[in-house]
Amino acid sequence: MRWIIRLAVLAVIVVAAGLWLTRPQSDAPDVLAGLTPDPVHGETVFAAAGCASCHMAPEAEDDAKLVLAGGQSFPSPFGTFKAPNISTDPEAGIGDWAAIDLWNALHHGTSPEGQHYYPVLPYGAYIHMEPQDVVDLHAYMQTLPADPTPSQAHEVAFPYNLRAGVGAWKMLFHDEEWVMDGDLSPELVRGRMLVEGMGHCAECHTPRNALGGLETGAAWLSGAPNPAGRGSFPDLTPPEMSWSEDELVEYFTSGFTPEFDTAGGHMALVVENLATLPEDDRAAIAAYIKALPISE
Structure with a gap:
């Protein structure tokens, strides 16, 4: 019986350690301290990052592409992911986000509530963005229209619906290393x-x-x-x-x-x-x- 108790305690310790090691990471606001937002440059970042291409409503045309209501589906072997509303609506979208919230989402894949985002948000690439880029992007996105359309839930089955597993995925694949390295022009x-x-x-x-x-x-x-x-x-x-x-x-x-x-x-x-x-x-x-x- 004592061996069973010891094994149970050991299992709890291992699980707790794993959850701690794979916990969502985030930075404090001082990582963006002293930066002056430039929404004009933010528009360039917005285009280069393809934000509207994924977060506009399905079949949106012309100026409607800047209404980031979400709703597009992205099928994958792990389930179907739904692009969320990232418009300036403070309830349905991200209108109440500070620049540091956007930074943590793009750099760490972490939500303001301290949860892992699925890597369908390509933070594996966005981790390379500079703090100034994110501050400028945030400033530009604040100029875009709000939309009250609620975000749709992802269609992801067990075990991929366990976001704790995303932390382990990040440990394996999420880092700031460049692929093309060396003495570049x-x-x-x-x-x-x-x-x-x-x-x-x-x-x-x-x-x-x-x-x-x-x-x-x-x-x-x-x-x-x-x-x-x-x-x-x-x-x-x-x-x-x-x-x-x-x-x-x-x-x-x-x-x-x-x-x-x-x-x-x-x-x-x-x-x-x-x-x-x-x-x-x-x-x-x-x-x-x-x-x-x-x-x-």
Whole structure:
């Protein structure tokens, strides 16, 4: 009987230690202290991060895309996730969030209530954003319209509905390491921020392991199946990606490929966002892609 009690106590200790190690992380407001918000730059961050593409209402058009009412579905092997309302409505959306709340969501994947967000919010990429970027993004988002549409619940079954497990996932896959590293030119540094960070390109274009973590190394941006089960996302590495830098910049600007095809599906929304960025940013993304190693 004493051995049973000891094993039970040990099990409780192990579980408690695991929960403590995988608890949601957050930063205090002083991480953003002294920063002056620039909503004009925040609009650029908003476009580069593709916020409206995921959080606009389904089938929204034109200015309605800036009403971030949520509701789009994102099927995956782990369940179907629903984009939440992130409009300025203080009850249905995030209108009462301070900049530090947005920082903790994007940097740590932690809600203001201290819960893990599922990594369908690509904080694995957004962790690279600078504090100034987030402060500016918050300032711009405060200028957007409010909408009272309630967020829809995710359709996620056991065991993936246990958010405590997300903490273990973060321990394995959530860090600030860059994939492209070394002595990079200023253009490649900016391209890396836009591709690996704000633009979260790898979320679609990189294959995942059985736990949903992104593969790095030779598999980085080498193409991946669509998690919704329809088709796949293309390989961006050479020799598969043979477009020149100028051709890539043209694609990011107009959506036209060198073969006179046009961007479709979700990529059309990505191009729509990229076209609003400064041309230097589109050139930096192209330079990053052309600097990728040959996939094996």
